[in-house]
Amino acid sequence: QKEVEQNSGPLSVPEGAIASLNCTYSDRGSQSFFWYRQYSGKSPELIMFIYSNGDKEDGRFTAQLNKASQYVSLLIRDSQPSDSATYLCSVSRPYKIIFGKGTRLHILP
Amino acid sequence: EAGVAQSPRYKIIEKRQSVAFWCNPISGHATLYWYQQILGQGPKLLIQFQNNGVVDDSQLPKDRFSAERLKGVDSTLKIQPAKLEDSAVYLCASSLESHTEAFFGQGTRLTVV
Numbered sequence: 001q002k003e004v005e006q007n008s009g010p011l012s013v014p015e016g017a018i019a020s021l022n023c024t025y026s027d028r029g030s031q032s033f034f035w036y037r038q039y040s041g042k043s044p045e046l047i048m049f050i051y052s053n054g055d056k057e058d059g060r061f062t063a064q065l066n067k068a069s070q071y072v073s074l075l076i077r078d079s080q081p082s083d084s085a086t087y088l089c090s091v092s093r094p095y096k097i098i099f100g101k102g103t104r105l106h107i108l109p
Numbered sequence: 110e111a112g113v114a115q116s117p118r119y120k121i122i123e124k125r126q127s128v129a130f131w132c133n134p135i136s137g138h139a140t141l142y143w144y145q146q147i148l149g150q151g152p153k154l155l156i157q158f159q160n161n162g163v164v165d166d167s168q169l170p171k172d173r174f175s176a177e178r179l180k181g182v183d184s185t186l187k188i189q190p191a192k193l194e195d196s197a198v199y200l201c202a203s204s205l206e207s208h209t210e211a212f213f214g215q216g217t218r219l220t221v222v
């Protein structure tokens with residue numbers, strides 16, 4: 001089992017709809033969870049982080065964490081064409097950060 | 110606040126040549142990472158420094174790759190000799206501590222021909 005798993009996609013979502021991105025991880029000792037957005041040819045940029053079970057909202061973005069199920073997700077409400085990118089899930093514990101391979105999201109105009 | 114600086118942005122070399130990349134992290138960030146990102150894949154950690162000490166280099170091909178972070182600030186990553194499969198983007202990132210969010214530089218795109 002890979003340490004951080006994401007569906008590679010592409011995930012196609014109509015403009016204005018909710019995009020749901022999922023990530024599972026294998027290490028129960030993981031403490032911090034991050035979502036990065038990466039546009040083609042650009043570096044990853046942090047959009048959300050979450051440390052505790054439950055939901056965390058920031059504008060159109062909501063991160064959800066369920067440590068018992070070892071599952072973290074990112075919801076994007078009112079999807080815009082500018083949200084089209086690859087979304088990387090990252091999981092960390094002291095002295096180690098692991099990235100998933102990313103999910104390509106395509107917002108359909 | 111200045112971001113993570115990397116140079117060069119692009120590099121083309123022939124196989125078996127050597128190449129070096131430089132990274133200057135965000136001021137005050139103790140943790141520095143070098144990642145390799147092959148097209149279509151997520152970043153793969155090559156080496157992680159905590160101040161000037163190596164924390165994790167388990168995925169660094171040590172027969173050809175080396176990295177150092179003298180004085181616990183900027184860092185260099187070297188490949189010698191390069192292989193075709195080393196063609197990738199090399200990303201440097203830094204974080205305040207080892208478990209906090211990482212901030213990335215713009216990366217160096219390496220092409221080995």
